[in-house]
Amino acid sequence: MLPSCEHSCHQCPKRICLEETNKNLCLHSSCRWFLLVLILVLLPQIFLDFKYFVISNVSLASLLSDSPQHAITPETPTQGSSPDKNETCPLGRVYVYDLPPVFNNELLHNCSSLEPWSTRYCDAVLNGGFGQRAIELIGVVPERQAPAWYWTDQFMSEVIFHNKVQNYACRTLEPESATAFYIPFYAGLAVGRYLFGNHSSEERDRDCEMLLRWVQDQQYWKRSNGSDHFITLGRIAWDFHRYGPFGWGSGFINMAGMRNIIRLVIERSPWDPLEIGVPYPTGFHPRSNADILEWQRHVRTHRRTSLFCFVGGTRGAFKDDFRGRLLSYCKNESDSCRAVDCAKSRCHHGSSDILETFLASDFCLQPRGDSYTRRSMFDCMVAGSIPVLFWEQTAYDKYQGFLPEEHTSYSVFIDYKSLKNGTSIRKVLERFSSEEVRKMREKVVDLIPKIVYAKPQQGSEYIKDASDVAIEIVLRRLKKQGAD
Incomplete structure (x- = not known):
């Protein structure tokens, strides 16, 4: 009353x-x-306030949950019936094949077979390919950013990309209206089981041959002979370029059925026009625009106490091991350089030491890895550190559409051969003024949205991430191909 x-x-x-x-x-x-x-x-x-409260708390709960996610569950995209379809998707739409599970989800469920001597992949396939939540980074990254960080394996792009393309805004369930057809085959995981050890070329090729027989039997393949199809390869191109029965890797890319398929690869062959280089997955998977903008502010203003750094392990089996030379050089220049020796620290998926080192350094030394490219280059750039390259093939001919053509705007190049003649890395880097360093860092920070893979659905709504850029490159190529 x-x-x-x-x-x-x-x-x-x-x-x-x-x-x-x-x-x-x-x-x-x-x-x-x-x-x-x-x-x-x-x-x-x-009523609206109550509804908003419930939705917000449900979203928060789902955001903080860390339940295992081995299989990729197809999402049903909204099939708009409005007449502005072409306006919302001017480059066209993507159809995703529903492959037999043996080509993708069964590989995740049988993760222990992907690397029999290690549990690495059973951790790596969690959370849609992002891996385990990187709770160890709490305190290194801003508290609100911590749920966006994972220990992501460098070879998980097939799983991540499949999860993303299922939720792509311009995905269609109607193949007759598609501009491009995506084949969600986890070739890197399938082939990777047989790369090491005493395995025959037949074993390395078996899954790939089965996949091509399946896809070549599809109606829309026959329409174009695969020229409007694309696929992601989660390992470097060289793992799929075997010539003859006794070489390294699989012969997948050289099979007749692959002759017209566009390939998204973490390290492309510069001589293959059908290969598009895409960034290695890093541990940062923003949930929204706010995550990206806040992280950019953080790395832009973070206090950097070292001129340069090096993160890596030696390759003692290699003659004149260049990475070993860089590690020794960095340790000798300890007043200017921070080093993380990966022989003594866990570097496989990243670590708090690695991220702290990149955040604290103006420049990061990026020699070639086991191949010309390194996942570390993208880790370094996500932390706002400026990469120093020693081989042009590490980045300059690999990632068109993701990295600027003007290489000096975001990186420093020092020919590895010049170091044998006494060139000092420290003196080269000290020549850059604080304003020049600031401008290069600003360019690196601007690139961050394009080189990270956002969370599906929750991802960066207006800022395009690496998967958005990659699909647009494919669609633009097909549109030009159709015009020609």
């Missing part, structure tokens, strides 16, 4: 009074009609 208004409102025949001391609403009997109107006005807003 509402209290009387008499002590604070002497005339209340036709209005509601707000008692100022205890903020209670007081209503004379003749004012009850007004209360009814007020309830009718406020009820919709109360």
Whole structure:
């Protein structure tokens, strides 16, 4: 029952009074009609506020959950019927094949077979290919950013990309309306089981041959002979370029059925026009624009106490091991260089030491890895550190569409051969003024959205991530191909 208004409102025949001391609403009997109107006005807003509260808390709970996710579950895209389809997707739409599980999900469920001597892949395939939550980074990254960080394996792009393309805004369930057809085969995982050890070329090729037989039997393959199809390869191109029965890797790319298929590869062959280089997955998977913008602010303003750094392990089996030379050089220049020796520290998926080192350094030394490219280059750039390259093939001919053509805008190049003639890395880097360093870092920070893989659905709504850029490159190529 509402209290009387008499002590604070002497005339209340036709209005509601707000008692100022205890903020209670007081209503004379003749004012009850007004209360009814007020309830009718406020009820919709109360309902909306409650709905927003429930949705926000459900989203927060799902965001913080870390339940294992081995299989990729297809999402049903909204099939718009409005006449502006071409306006919303001017480059066209993508159809995703529903492959037999043996080509993707069964590989995830049987993760222990992907690397029999290690549990690495059973951790790596969690959370849609992002891996385990990187809770160790709490305190290294801003608290609100911590749920966006994972220990992501460098060879998980097939799983990550499949999860992303299932939720692509311009995906279609109607193959007759598709511009491009995506084949979600986890070739890198399938082939990777047989790369090491005493395995025959037949074993390395078996899954790939089965996949091509399946896809070549599809109606829309026959329409174009595969020229409007594309696939992601989660290992470097050289693992699929075997010539002859006794060489390294699989012969997948050289099979007749692959002759027209566009390939998204973490390290492309510069001589193959059908290969498109895409960034290695890093551990940062933003959930929204806010994540990206906040992280960019963080790396832009982070205090950097070292001129340069090196993160890597030696390759003792190699003659004149260049990475070993860089590690020794960095340790000798300890007043200017920070080093993380991966022989003594876990570097496979990243670590808090690695991220802290990149965040604290203006420049990061990026020699070639086991091949010309390194996942470390993208880790370094995500931390706002400027990469120093020693081979042009590490980046400059690999990632068109993701990295600027003007190489000096975001990186420094020092020919590895010049170091044998006494060139000092430190002196080269000290020649850059603070303003030049600031401009290069700004360019690196601007590139971050294009070189990370955002969370599906929750991902960066307006800022395109690496998967968005990659699909657009494919669609633009097909559109030009059709025009020609």
